[in-house]
Amino acid sequence: MTTATILTISDTRTLTSDKSGQTIAATLVAAGLTVSQRLVVPDDIVAIQSAFLQLEQTAPDLIITNGGTGIARRDVTFNALEPLLPVTIPGFGEQFRQISFAEIGTHALASRALAGFNVREQLCFVLPGSTNACQTALQQLILPELKHLLFERRK
Template sequence: MSRIDESREFIPVRIAVLTVSDTRELAEDRSGDVLVARLTEAGHVLAKREIVRDERGDIAQQLRDWVASGEVDVIISTGGTGLTGRDVTVEAHRDVYEKEIDAFGTLFTMISFGKIGTSAVQSRATAGVAGGCYLFALPGSPGACKDGWDDILKWQLDYRHRPCNFVEIMPRLEEHKRRK
């Protein structure tokens, strides 16, 4: 059973929030605001925040820049995970991933199904790893961001979470580069 091990010290991680939208400005970015509020309330550090247009190359480049910066441990994007022609966030993420975290999308769909029923099938939430950084793509609604954070990321980004979590394996994400 999942639990927080109070004998372990909390380790804050540096999280970047990327909103993908052709129409939103920072002042109207409710989904980004939800993520920023939740991650800071949890004790993490907001490392970066940007809004990028629904352009596959622009999204992928922003992800690559943050991964390469060394200033970000986790990137959470919101928006562009649907089925329309302008929804290219998933493809942009996959252009950057070294490894995909397949179960993230599955778990997100299970959680969404419990809240919005069969409409959950329209989301393509995804996650992966690149350059020692975790990347998560959530749908663009505030509700989806709440679900993704409250039911998955809050726990997996907490070093105290048992039986395992993403933070404890963070130092080993690039161990393949150290092999001789």
């Protein structure tokens, strides 16, 4: 069984009020995955990296983060996590922005969504905090390609 963890990056959300994290968890469970842990941390590079590394230690197959992928000064998720993903999957961010462009227009250009594998060979997706954006990424990109990406990296 594939296991996943979820990290929400937000200065304003808690586990209880984190609609995007709840949506990600429910969607993964409905697809047959096990969600072993959810965390919420503030928009702070050290807090993000610390929580991400903590989740790595629990040995999930998949780590999904949401929040802080825009270009505002407080959006530091990309800066925090890109160095922790030595193998990136550029096509994910490109395709996500293309799908988002069809949904929300040119605002999609500000997204720094990304995907890759960390040093423990865990598949990682770095998503925006918007619940709709998370749902789009899960339904149109992550779930259809998840097994293939894990298989390819593990062979």
